[in-house]
Every structure is written in C-alpha cells, then in structure tokens.
Amino acid sequence: MVAVDEKYIEELAHKVSEKLSDHRFEHCLRVKDYAIKLAKQNNLDENQAAIAGLVHDYAKERSASDFIQKIDEKGLDPDLKNWGNPIWHGVVGAYFVQDELGINDPEILEAIKEHTTGDKYGKMSVLSKVLFMADYLEMGRNFPGVERARTLTDESLDAGVFYQLSSTLSYLAGQGNPIYPKTFTAYNDWAQYLAKK
Ligand code: GDP
Ligand code: FE
Ligand code: FE
Numbered sequence: 001m002v003a004v005d006e007k008y009i010e011e012l013a014h015k016v017s018e019k020l021s022d023h024r025f026e027h028c029l030r031v032k033d034y035a036i037k038l039a040k041q042n043n044l045d046e047n048q049a050a051i052a053g054l055v056h057d058y059a060k061e062r063s064a065s066d067f068i069q070k071i072d073e074k075g076l077d078p079d080l081k082n083w084g085n086p087i088w089h090g091v092v093g094a095y096f097v098q099d100e101l102g103i104n105d106p107e108i109l110e111a112i113k114e115h116t117t118g119d120k121y122g123k124m125s126v127l128s129k130v131l132f133m134a135d136y137l138e139m140g141r142n143f144p145g146v147e148r149a150r151t152l153t154d155e156s157l158d159a160g161v162f163y164q165l166s167s168t169l170s171y172l173a174g175q176g177n178p179i180y181p182k183t184f185t186a187y188n189d190w191a192q193y194l195a196k197k
Pocket of ligand 3: 027056057135
C-alpha cells in the first residue's frame with residue numbers, strides 16, 4: 001500500500017486548477033478523494049489512485065481545435081474526429097496529461113483514456129475500475145440511485161462497474177445519443193462475462 005504523496009498532489013492540483021473552472025476543479029478533488037477510498041478498499045496504490053482522480057478531466061475545457069490538433073499530432077484514429085468533447089477529453093485528454101503534466105505512468109494514462117467509456121472486462125485494470133467508479137460516485141453526485149451504486153461498489157468493484165456501464169448505456173440510448181463503439185463493446189463484454197460467472 002503506497003501512501004499519498006501530499007506535497008506532489010498539492011503541486012499537481014495547482015497545475016490542474018489553472019486549466020479548469022472552479023466547479024470542475026472541485027469535481028476533480030472529490031474524484032481524487034473517492035479514488036483514495038476505493039483504492040484502500042481494493043488494495044490499490046493510493047497515490048496512483050489520487051493522481052488519476054485529480055487529473056482525469058484535465059483536458060475537459062480545451063477547444064475542439066486543440067483536440068483535433070492533438071489527434072493529428074499523435075496519429076490517433078481519425079474516426080475520433082467524428083466524436084466530441086465527451087469522448088475526446090478522456091481518450092485524447094490523456095495525451096495532454098502526459099505532455100503538460102509530465103505524467104508517464106502507463107496505468108494512469110490508460111485509466112484516463114477509459115474513464116468515460118470503460119473497457120472490456122479483461123482490459124480494465126483495478127486502477128481503471130477505481131477511477132471509473134470514483135468519477136461516477138464522488139460525493140457531489142446526486143443522481144437517482146447514487147446511494148445504491150455506492151453501496152454496490154463498496155461490496156464489489158466489478159458489480160459497480162457493470163451497474164454504471166448498464167445505466168449509462170440505457171441513459172444515452174434513452175436520450176437518442178450516439179453511443180461510442182467502445183461503450184457498447186465494454187457493456188457487452190461485461191454482460192457476457194457476468195452471465196458466465
Ligand atoms: P465527467 O467528465 O465527469 O462529466 O464524466 P464522464 O467523463 O464519465 O462523462 C462525460 C460525458 O460523456 C457524460 O455526459 C456521459 O453521459 C457521456 N458519455 C459516456 N459514454 C458516452 C458514449 O458512448 N457516447 C456519448 N455520446 N456520450 C457518452
Ligand atoms: Fe470525464
Ligand atoms: Fe469527471
């Protein structure tokens with residue numbers, strides 16, 4: 001169990017705060033706190049969880065042209081250009097985190113890329129699941145069912161992940177929103193895995 005490096009986190013928080021509005025920065029602080037709680041419950045490196053939580057939405061307030069430029073610069077899948085901020089800020093945002101904040105831990109970068117959509121059962125690390133759930137459950141969230149989702153996640157991190165995948169997919173479809181392929185793939189894979197268990 002690695003303890004949180006408070007001094008490093010404080011310096012990082014300052015850099016994150018410079019790129020985000022107050023309300024979103026506060027969300028990031030709450031995700032950090034919830035990620036630490038889930039890390040403790042799941043025997044994960046607390047410092048890694050804290051960093052991932054703090055920086056996960058670092059790129060959320062960048063312009064579309066900043067994202068397009070990064071997609072070209074890094075040679076990412078051009079299909080990404082058909083999507084928008086909700087997908088870019090994680091998948092492409094991880095590169096802003098790496099380039100501007102100097103975070104090179106591949107597990108943290110992968111968790112940021114997956115934090116909106118999740119991924120297949122076998123592809124999500126414990127860190128990735130912790131970040132995915134901390135973002136959904138941080139103490140500022142108040143959607144109907146949040147308490148049930150928190151209890152479920154305390155009992156089983158995997159059960160929490162599937163609850164979120166299933167709720168988000170049905171919410172997005174109910175609104176008539178396009179579903180990013182990885183969101184679908186993640187949901188199907190977890191549903192099949194849990195059915196076989
Ligand atoms: P936030 O950054 O803290 O607001 O949370 P997230 O990164 O989890 O989600 C950002 C937004 O993306 C939310 O409004 C989700 O509903 C939305 N989102 C998640 N998956 C998909 C998807 O597959 N397609 C679309 N269009 N939006 C999605
Ligand atoms: Fe996000
Ligand atoms: Fe978030």
